[in-house]
Amino acid sequence: MITKISRYAIVSLIVISLSILLPDLYWMIFGKPIIKPSIYYSPVIEEFMIATRTGNNKKEYSDQKGNSYDRKSFETLLPFSFYYNLEKWGILPDSIKGIPMKRTYIRHNSQYLRITNRAMNTPLISLNPLFESESDFTRLEMPGELFRIDQKFEFITASDNTVDDSLSCIFNGALLDQDFQFPAKIIAGNPTTRKPFDEGYFIVDAQNTVFHLKKIKGQPHCVKTDIPPDLNIRAIFISEHPRKEFYGVIVTWTNEVCLITYDNYKILQLPVEGYRADDMQLLLSVNPLYQMIRYSDMKEMKSVVIDNNYKIVDKYASSWTPKEEWKSSKIASVLFPFSIERTTRSSDYVQFKVKFNGHLSWIGILFALLATFICKRFVYREKLRTNWIDFIIVFGTGIFGAITVLLIRPEPWD
Amino acid sequence: MENVIECVNLTHSYGNKLIYKDLNFTVQKGKIFGILGKNGMGKTTTINILMGFLRPTSGKCIILGEESHNLSPQTRARIGLLHEGHVCYEFMTVSQVEKFYSQFFPNWKKELYYGLIDRLNVAYDHKIARMSCGQRSQVVLGLIMAQDPELMILDDYSMGLDAGYRMLFIDYLIDYVRENNKTVFMTSHIIQDLEKIIDDAIIMGYQKILLQMPISQFMGSFHQYHFRVDGQLPSFGIDELVSNYENIKNNYILYSFKSPEEVKGYLNKKGVSFAEFGEASMTLEQAFIGLTGKY
Amino acid sequence: MYKAILYKEWLKIRWMVLGYLIILLGFLTYIGLDTRYWFEMNDPIQVWLVVIQRKILYYTAIKYIPVFAAIVLAIVQFVPEMVKKRYRLSFHLPIGETHSLLFMIAIGVAVMLITSAIYLLGLTLIGMTFFPAEVTRSSLITVAPWLLAGIVTYLGATAVTVDPSWKYRIVYILLFAPFIQSLFLEGGYGEYQFSFGTYLLISLIFSIMVLFPGYRLRKGSKL
Numbered sequence: 001m002i003t004k005i006s007r008y009a010i011v012s013l014i015v016i017s018l019s020i021l022l023p024d025l026y027w028m029i030f031g032k033p034i035i036k037p038s039i040y041y042s043p044v045i046e047e048f049m050i051a052t053r054t055g056n057n058k059k060e061y062s063d064q065k066g067n068s069y070d071r072k073s074f075e076t077l078l079p080f081s082f083y084y085n086l087e088k089w090g091i092l093p094d095s096i097k098g099i100p101m102k103r104t105y106i107r108h109n110s111q112y113l114r115i116t117n118r119a120m121n122t123p124l125i126s127l128n129p130l131f132e133s134e135s136d137f138t139r140l141e142m143p144g145e146l147f148r149i150d151q152k153f154e155f156i157t158a159s160d161n162t163v164d165d166s167l168s169c170i171f172n173g174a175l176l177d178q179d180f181q182f183p184a185k186i187i188a189g190n191p192t193t194r195k196p197f198d199e200g201y202f203i204v205d206a207q208n209t210v211f212h213l214k215k216i217k218g219q220p221h222c223v224k225t226d227i228p229p230d231l232n233i234r235a236i237f238i239s240e241h242p243r244k245e246f247y248g249v250i251v252t253w254t255n256e257v258c259l260i261t262y263d264n265y266k267i268l269q270l271p272v273e274g275y276r277a278d279d280m281q282l283l284l285s286v287n288p289l290y291q292m293i294r295y296s297d298m299k300e301m302k303s304v305v306i307d308n309n310y311k312i313v314d315k316y317a318s319s320w321t322p323k324e325e326w327k328s329s330k331i332a333s334v335l336f337p338f339s340i341e342r343t344t345r346s347s348d349y350v351q352f353k354v355k356f357n358g359h360l361s362w363i364g365i366l367f368a369l370l371a372t373f374i375c376k377r378f379v380y381r382e383k384l385r386t387n388w389i390d391f392i393i394v395f396g397t398g399i400f401g402a403i404t405v406l407l408i409r410p411e412p413w414d
Numbered sequence: 415m416e417n418v419i420e421c422v423n424l425t426h427s428y429g430n431k432l433i434y435k436d437l438n439f440t441v442q443k444g445k446i447f448g449i450l451g452k453n454g455m456g457k458t459t460t461i462n463i464l465m466g467f468l469r470p471t472s473g474k475c476i477i478l479g480e481e482s483h484n485l486s487p488q489t490r491a492r493i494g495l496l497h498e499g500h501v502c503y504e505f506m507t508v509s510q511v512e513k514f515y516s517q518f519f520p521n522w523k524k525e526l527y528y529g530l531i532d533r534l535n536v537a538y539d540h541k542i543a544r545m546s547c548g549q550r551s552q553v554v555l556g557l558i559m560a561q562d563p564e565l566m567i568l569d570d571y572s573m574g575l576d577a578g579y580r581m582l583f584i585d586y587l588i589d590y591v592r593e594n595n596k597t598v599f600m601t602s603h604i605i606q607d608l609e610k611i612i613d614d615a616i617i618m619g620y621q622k623i624l625l626q627m628p629i630s631q632f633m634g635s636f637h638q639y640h641f642r643v644d645g646q647l648p649s650f651g652i653d654e655l656v657s658n659y660e661n662i663k664n665n666y667i668l669y670s671f672k673s674p675e676e677v678k679g680y681l682n683k684k685g686v687s688f689a690e691f692g693e694a695s696m697t698l699e700q701a702f703i704g705l706t707g708k709y
Numbered sequence: 710m711y712k713a714i715l716y717k718e719w720l721k722i723r724w725m726v727l728g729y730l731i732i733l734l735g736f737l738t739y740i741g742l743d744t745r746y747w748f749e750m751n752d753p754i755q756v757w758l759v760v761i762q763r764k765i766l767y768y769t770a771i772k773y774i775p776v777f778a779a780i781v782l783a784i785v786q787f788v789p790e791m792v793k794k795r796y797r798l799s800f801h802l803p804i805g806e807t808h809s810l811l812f813m814i815a816i817g818v819a820v821m822l823i824t825s826a827i828y829l830l831g832l833t834l835i836g837m838t839f840f841p842a843e844v845t846r847s848s849l850i851t852v853a854p855w856l857l858a859g860i861v862t863y864l865g866a867t868a869v870t871v872d873p874s875w876k877y878r879i880v881y882i883l884l885f886a887p888f889i890q891s892l893f894l895e896g897g898y899g900e901y902q903f904s905f906g907t908y909l910l911i912s913l914i915f916s917i918m919v920l921f922p923g924y925r926l927r928k929g930s931k932l
Contacts, residue, residue: 002807006920010868013914014880017887123899125761125843129754142754146761148843156841158753191762343894350854350894352907407880408921411930412469414484428931467797468929483928491803501793505720517713518803 004413011393011404016340018400019354023332023339030328036296037318039303042077043096043289048303048316049078064316080106080287099288111241111286113249117278120235120251121347126184127156128191130171131198133214133221140193147171149184149203174220175213181206188236188248195240199247202236202260210236212247212265225265231258234277249284251277257293271304271312279346298323330360337361337398361398368394368402375406382410416443418565418597419464423473426459433459434621436473441614446591446598448608448629451618452706457601458498460618461569464599465495478565491519494563498570500554504543508536508553512560521562530556530586548579555583559590566591568600572607580607587611609633609698617705624705629698638696638704639668639677641688648686655680658707669704710804711812718786718816725785726820729778733824736771737831743767744839760844764897767839768832768848775825775859776889782817783866791870800927810923814867814916821863825856851898853905857912858892864915865889872922873930881922 040049048064051074061074072089075082079096083106086092092101099105127146135141145155145164153172155164175182182205189201200214200221208229214221231252238248246259250267255275259268275282275295282295290313293304299322305313323329332339338361341353372394376382384391387410394401419441426433433456441447451457462468463475466482475482480489503511508531516522530552531538536545542553551571558566571587572580588611591598602608608615609629616626625632636657643664650656650668655676659668666688670677674693681688696704744767748756759765790796800806829849836845865885869878892908895901901908924930 002917003920003924006917006924009914009918010881010921013888013911013918014884016911017884020887020891021884123847123897123902125847125898127757127761127841127843129758142752142758144754146754146757146841148841158757161753161839161841191758342891348897348900349902350891350900350904352891352904352911408877411921411925411928462929465797465801467794467800467927487803487805490801493801495797495801497794497797499793501795501798503717503789503795503798505789506717510716510720514713514717518710 003411007408007410008389008393011401011408014404014408015393015397015400018403019336019338019340019397020342022400023336026332026335030332034298034320034323036301037320039294039301039316039318040078040081041290041292041303041305041314043080044077046314048305048314049074050318080110080289097289106288108242109286109288111239111243111245111284113237113239113284115235115237115249115251115257115277115282115284117280117346118348119237120277121349123348126187128187128189128201130155130200130213130215131193132216132218133198133200134216140195140198142193149175149182149187151182153182171213171220174222175211178211178222178224179209180211180222180224181209186233186236188238190238190240196242197240199238199240202238202247204233204236208233210265223265225260227260227265227267231256231267236260243286245286257282268310270310271306272302274302333357333360334364335399337365337396337400365395365398368398372402372405380406380409383412386410386413417441417476418443418478419447419599420476421460421464421473422476424460424463424470424475425472426456426463426468426470432621434618434623437623439616439623439626441597441599443597444595445613446600446611448612448615449599449601449618450605450608450615450702455618455620457618458569461498461567461601464567465497465569466490491561492564494558494561494566496554496558496566496568496571499573500547500551500571502542502550502554502557504541504550507539507541509538511542511553511557515557515561519561523560523562526562526590527556527560530559533582547574548576548582551575551579551583552586555586559586562594563596565597565599568598570601570603572602572604580604584611605699605702606697617702619706633696633698633701635671636696636701636705637670637672637674637677638694638700639670639674639691640694641666641668641681641691644687644689648684650684658704660708667704669701710802714804714809714812715816718813721789722782722786722817722820725781729782729820729824730827732778733774733827734831736774737828737835740768740770740831741835741838743770744835748839757840757844760840766848766851766898768835768852771828771852772855772893775821775828775856776862778824779821779859779863780866782820783863783870786813786817787867787870796871796926806923806927807920810871810919811917814864814919817863817867818860818916821856821860825859828852828856847898850902850905851895851900854892854895854901854908857905857909858889861885861892861912861915862889864912864918867919868922871919871926873926877922877925 035053038051042049045063050062052060054060061069061071075085076091079086079092079101083092083101083103087103095101127148129143130147131140131143144159145157147153147155153175154168156162157164184203184205186204187201200212203211203213205211210225210227212223212225231250232254233250234253235251236248244262246261248260250258250260255277257270257272257275259270261268270293272282272293272295276297279297280295282293285292291306295302300317300319303316307313336357338354338356341355342350344351369391372391376384390405390410393405417440421437421439424437425435449457449460459468463470464477464482466485469483477485478489478492480486503514506514512524512527516524534549534552536549542550545553571583575583584607590596612629614628615632617624643666647661647664650659652658655670655672657669657671659666668677678691747767760767790799799809802809832848832852833845836848865881869881872878872881
């Protein structure tokens with residue numbers, strides 16, 4: 001009996017391996033990249049502009065209405081994105097809608113903030129350096145310690161790997177003064193010296209209250225913000241930018257995206273209808289006239305343009321043939337009833353996810369059953385009655401099971 | 415008498431190649447049973463089935479009341495196996511291997527093992543891998559004897575042994591078996607050794623058993639006749655009377671279970687003019703070759 | 710009887726186990742010294758941040774060691790049983806073949822577990838010396854799939870060694886590999902923390918896997 005089970009153990013493992021291997025090999029041969037278009041918004045003609053990469057690394061340029069452009073005229077209509085080219089060609093206008101078209105001005109008032117699903121699904125050790133925010137020197141300097149916020153606030157000194165008690169005590173006290181509830185759920189900041197200035201960290205405490213912590217002249221500066229605790233924050237992305245309009249972006253578990261403004265931490269919800277944090281990438285790009293939000297998954301991209309008062313100016317949705325509707329996907333569905341996904345583009349976490357391929361799989365399963373029956377009955381001449389579980393396996397796993405039970409044959413059991 | 419081994423309609427084939435069909439034989443308690451056959455006649459296959467390492471295609475083999483390929487641990491303890499080539503845990507030393515086996519058998523007879531080892535003049539910490547074939551055969555025999563099994567199955571014990579060790583092995587074995595009333599099933603390619611020891615034998619031919627009878631009966635009833643033929647040289651079919659024959663020019667040797675008179679009558683009936691008819695005595699080996707042929 | 714089997718297995722694997730222990734301790738020493746050197750040559754805080762943010766790990770040198778050791782262990786333990794059909798000796802012992810086979814496997818798994826414990830202990834010591842507890846903890850989580858891969862490879866390699874047919878052996882080698890490779894998809898640290906349980910459960914299937922090849926061997930399978 002147990003030897004019989006042992007065979008099924010081997011069979012299940014080989015089925016698992018095949019459901020990893022065969023679809024991988026299949027897509028290695030028939031896979032092709034999904035090319036997302038680049039969407040822009042022209043302040044000149046007030047329309048969305050689309051650049052699409054075609055084969056051979058060529059690009060096609062058009063506007064929302066379908067008019068084609070060559071590259072030069074396309075970029076001319078997008079002065080905030082291609083001002084350096086326009087300047088080179090000597091056609092950069094003096095101003096557009098009252099905005100002075102100066103290289104430094106545009107650069108200073110342009111901001112990009114990217115939120116990837118991967119960044120939200122990555123293991124990260126929550127130890128961060130707290131920079132001196134108001135240093136006497138221009139450049140940010142790396143401190144000698146990292147901080148953690150578990151049951152208390154602690155600085156760990158790198159040179160001797162011990163907790164700096166006196167410094168920790170000061171910061172711990174500052175948090176407690178603001179009624180901070182340990183431990184911290186989220187600690188969000190930019191732990192790099194390669195930024196123009198430092199805004200410290202936004203910290204969500206055990207009660208979902210958001211605190212803003214900075215080190216100013218060596219002393220803690222902790223603000224308990226009015227950001228509503230019931231916002232259900234999933235992640236915070238901080239982006240220090242000289243425009244000083246917002247500290248960063250909050251993504252909630254309900255797929256809302258909000259800016260944390262410099263206006264006393266007031267929250268501004270961005271119009272991102274249909275955004276799904278787990279599947280989508282979001283890019284917020286700000287230029288002197290507009291803010292544009294683009295968010296996309298593997299089958300569509302949505303673009304929203306808002307003005308500086310956060311009013312929606314225009315919206316545009318583009319989509320392309322999703323992979324599921326490719327002919328090769330249909331064939332794969334017939335061939336493989338499921339596949340096992342271990343890594344995805346949307347997460348750094350390794351998974352073991354069984355992805356079923358839908359109704360088309362039944363065709364493949366039927367063929368697999370037939371092939372198994374013919375092979376076992378007429379070629380191998382096995383006793384079908386004592387090994388009926390083999391057919392259950394093929395019924396459940398199609399080609400994977402069929403290959404396996406025909407390779408790993410049942411013995412004449414005692 | 416009690417049957418220790420009982421094989422019924424034993425049939426085996428490898429793929430489409432039939433080795434033999436419907437083999438039937440029994441081994442009685444207290445007998446030394448030999449299986450003789452030329453290479454490729456299924457000796458090893460039979461031994462493998464008996465030892466439980468091969469499931470017969472059909473038919474069955476009952477050993478001590480259980481099917482050979484499904485022996486219970488208790489029954490296995492009552493059977494001692496000597497594998498072809500004196501297979502042994504060669505990575506162990508003389509004393510380690512004894513220590514290992516002793517824990518499996520309640521009636522372990524340590525003194526029998528060391529009695530044999532002491533004759534070899536090897537240190538107890540000598541690794542078996544560094545022993546000669548002959549020495550190893552004694553270690554293996556010692557282990558089987560110490561196990562004190564009811565049935566011993568010995569697969570080609572003589573392989574790789576020189577005459578001295580073969581003799582030593584046989585002497586010890588006979589002594590032990592007779593004294594303790596053990597049953598032995600054995601094969602050997604050195605038939606002359608078997609002559610002294612086996613009580614009963616089967617001789618295997620192509621896909622069947624040629625013969626099963628006590629060895630003394632075989633030796634008493636199987637004859638080698640020789641005669642000279644004058645005139646045309648006859649050829650004989652293998653039949654009831656002629657088990658085998660060979661001739662070099664007009665000198666004939668004919669093997670038969672029949673009496674000289676019957677053979678002479680047969681020759682006369684066939685119109686063979688023969689002379690100098692006589693009978694020669696044979697060793698078991700000669701009789702075996704006579705029965706099975708040289709090729 | 711089990712004591713006797715333990716004794717036999719020990720005689721077969723003792724030099725290998727000793728060698729593996731030396732190599733293992735050697736690697737742990739190397740990791741310790743290499744990490745120390747890293748800290749000597751750089752600003753300690755930068756080393757920490759490289760580990761935490763850029764996910765460059767100081768212990769990847771041991772990534773494949775358990776897998777290699779597992780293959781060698783299975784070979785050292787089971788090839789002596791296979792040459793000259795010595796498995797027949799084991800199968801004839803008055804002990805159920807399922808029990809004796811599983812016990813032999815258990816001994817090998819125990820070796821893998823003990824050495825895995827030494828890995829974890831060594832990494833804990835190194836981690837605690839140079840890094841905050843969070844990094845140490847994540848290092849233990851990160852190496853867990855590698856150590857599991859060692860155990861799974863051992864179980865797979867025993868099945869490969871024990872099976873009497875080369876055709877089956879090749880099938881096993883080719884088709885156990887993708888699962889084992891699944892335990893090496895780590896690009897940073899802690900990436901298996903949600904799926905490790907699933908992989909562990911599937912790995913449990915491997916534990917009784919050797920019985921089928923064992924049965925084929927025992928019965929002289931012709932397939």
